[in-house]
Amino acid sequence: MEIKKAVIPVAGMGTRFLPATKSMPKEMLPIIDKPVIHYVVEEAIASGIDDIIFITGRSKRSIEDYFDDSPELESHLHQKNNDKMLKMIQDISSMVDIHYIRQKEPRGLGDAILTAKKHINDEPFAVLLGDDIIVNKKPCTKQLIDNFQKYGRSTIAVEEVPLEKTGSYGIIKGKAMDDSLYILEDIVEKPKPEDAPSNIGAIGRYVFTPEIMECIQKTAAGVGNEIQLTDSIRLLKEEQKIYAYKFTGKRYDTGDKVEYVKAIIDFALKNEETMEQIKEHITDLNL
Structure with missing residues (x-):
C-alpha cells in the first residue's frame, strides 16, 4: 500500500528553549527565514505524503496560522508588486492537505499519535517529529517508505549515537540484515549507558502499520508517567516484524x-x- 498520510506531533512544551518557547512553539523557531516545521512538512511532501495531521496543543496556534492563507499580507505584497514573495507565501498555504487535532493534555508521544486513529482509518502511515530536520537528496521518510513497501512492515529510522547520550533516545537491540537494516529485537526508552543494549538510537521518523494504534491503546504509562511510543513498539514487535533502518542524511535535532x-x-x-x-x-x- 502507498503511504499517503503522515502524523506530525507538535504538542510538546519545548522546555529546552525557554523562555523563547513560553509564547512561541519550538517548531516555529526559524532557520534563517523558514521555521523548523516548514522543513519537516517539505520532507513529508517530497516523500509522497499528501495528507498531514498535526497533533497540536495549547499555544500552538501560530503553526496553524503559518500554513493558513494570509489575505492581508498577500494584498500588501500584491500592491508592492512583490510577485516572488507573494508566490512563496501563497505556496505555503497550498503545500498539502493539513488537519489539526489537539492533544488535550501532554500524555506522551504514543498518546499524541493515538489521537489521529480515526483519521488514519486503518491505513499505514508515517510519523515525523516536528523538531528534527534531516537533509539528504532522498528524504529520510522516503527511505523508510521504500523499506515498508519492500517488506510490508513497520520501519523506524535509527542512527548511531554517543554512548553518553543514550538517555535521550529509544535504544534498539537488532539483528543485522545488512549494513543499514536490522530486524528489531528490542527497544528501550532512554536507558543509562550501562543499561543500553547498543548505541543505535531511534530518531524522529517512523512508518507504521495501522496495528500500532491498538498497541498504543494497550500501553500503560511508562517513563515520565507518559504513554511511551517505544513501549507500544515493543508490543507491536510481539505481533509482527519491525525493521530499524539506518538512514542516510544529516540530522539536526533543533530541540x-x-x-x-x-x-x-x-x-x-x-x-x-x-x-x-x-x-x-x-x-x-x-x-
Missing part, C-alpha cells in the same frame, strides 16, 4: 541548542543571500 545553532550556520553557508558574509564572519573570528 537541542547546540544542534539548532549548527543548523543555522550550515543552512546560512548554503544560502545565496548569506553564504559569503557568513564565511567572512567565520574567518574574522579566527577560531
